[in-house]
Amino acid sequence: MTGPSVTRGAAGTLAAWLARATERLRSAGVASPRADAEQLAAFALGISRARLVVVDELPPSAAERLDELVARRARREPLQHLTGLAGFRYLDLAVGPGVFIPRPETESVVGWALAALPSVSGGGPVCVDLCAGSGAIALSLAGEVPGARVHAVEVDPAALGWLRRNVAASGLPVTVHEADVTAPPIASLARLAGSVDLVVSNPPYLPDADRDEVEPEVGEHDPPRALWGGADGLDVVRAVVALAARLLRPGGLLAVEHADGHGVAAPGLLRADGRWAEVADHPDLAGRDRFVTGRRRAGAGQRATGEEG
Ligand SMILES: C[S@@+](CC[C@H](N)C(=O)[O-])C[C@H]1O[C@@H](n2cnc3c(N)ncnc32)[C@H](O)[C@@H]1O
Incomplete structure (x- = not known):
């Protein structure tokens, strides 16, 4: 030995x-x-x-x-900043200051999406990761779904640097879009409108009032833009749901991670929107409410003119 x-x-x-x-x-x-x-x-x-x-x-x-x-x-520097790597499913992602460290909770969201994908697509699905950060979700989908064509959307310049680095190192088919999901239309996504099979997102979702409650590793080292979601934590979640409705084809699937206090509010958003069927909320491995899913209804049209994705 x-x-x-x-x-x-x-x-x-x-x-x-x-x-x-x-x-x-x-x-x-x-x-x-x-x-x-x-x-x-x-x-x-x-x-x-x-x-x-x-x-x-x-x-x-x-x-x-x-x-x-x-x-x-x-x-209280995060362990992953010291080693420069974060494990996520089958990936070792490069991480450091400026990008959110992927969490185990999000692995469950991807697991759900992988299990549900055959109900949408027989092969080669088009997938979009909104708020992509280091690329944990996008790269998992690209690596684990044969033939998947994956688009990753991120707004923050520092996070985009890490995302591009991880995509390049992986050699996987992920297209990076620099865009703000709260400011549609997104020109580079316009051609995908109504054709996407799966949208997955782990957006910032903590209520602003929780700022004093997070651990130092989070509050002092995860980028603020990755964490805080406005007064109720749902500002970016709302934008993600609206953008996903424009991108998905009828029957396409959405999965959005949310705070553990959003187990009623997040599914409520999808139900009130009217464009989603099969709305359900799911726990993480610790049993906490963690992500909401829904299927884009056929025939429930766009809610406003000029929404092109
Ligand atoms: C919670 S992190 C998740 C990152 C990655 N998906 C993961 O699970 O590790 C949220 C990410 O959303 C990005 N973000 C925040 N607001 C955004 C917006 N309006 N448009 C696009 N990306 C946004 C942040 O920069 C951050 O990288």
């Missing part, structure tokens, strides 16, 4: 370092201190977390680097 090259020195064992780092992160209020300490150790040593079991003593240079990483994590 081979491990990283470790030299015996004064830095002590990895086990002792992990115990100290875990305690330091725990007292700093980090939610998963042991897991974070292990991931930082694996990152700094350039090995998988599973391989940590074969490491005995730490080389002094690694211990110094690890102490720096733990100090930053104890100041």
Whole structure:
């Protein structure tokens, strides 16, 4: 069995370092201190977390680097900003300051969409990810749905930089659109109006009043534009629902992530809109209300003139 090259020195064992780092992160209020300490150790040593079991003593240079990483994590920098990567389904996405770190909750939204897609399309579906961030949803759809043609819409210049980087690195068929979903029509999407099979979105959805309630990793490091959705949190959700209604073909599917307090309000929006059938709300893996879905009705026309997508 081979491990990283470790030299015996004064830095002590990895086990002792992990115990100290875990305690330091725990007292700093980090939610998963042991897991974070292990991931930082694996990152700094350039090995998988599973391989940590074969490491005995730490080389002094690694211990110094690890102490720096733990100090930053104890100041509540997100783990993913330290490693530069966020895992999402089968993807490792490049992330850092300026882009929202994809969350496990959103994996459930994509899972629902993948399971539902055969009811819309026999193959090669056209999919749109509104508010794409790092590209977690768009790239998952492009990677997991054979023949999918995927469009990713994002407004923020910094997020667009990360999105383009992840799309380029993946080699997957995702077209990036720089556009504001709250300001239709979106010229580059006009040709898709009425032809899209699936729209998925994880928009900003936290009510502005929650600003003092989020963890430091979120409030100080996720971009504000990725988080805050106006007084009731639903400003961008409303725009997403309206834009999706213009993009989807009859029978096409919509899935929108929402705050756990929106389990009644979000489906209520779709029902009141009149253009959606099969409206349902879904919990995440923790059992919290997390996303709403609906199917574009046939024959329920556009609500205003000049709406072209
Ligand atoms: C919660 S993050 C989700 C990112 C990604 N979909 C994910 O799940 O990781 C919301 C994203 O929406 C973008 N956004 C916010 N308002 C927008 C708007 N009006 N038009 C387009 N994108 C917007 C933000 O910049 C941010 O990248």
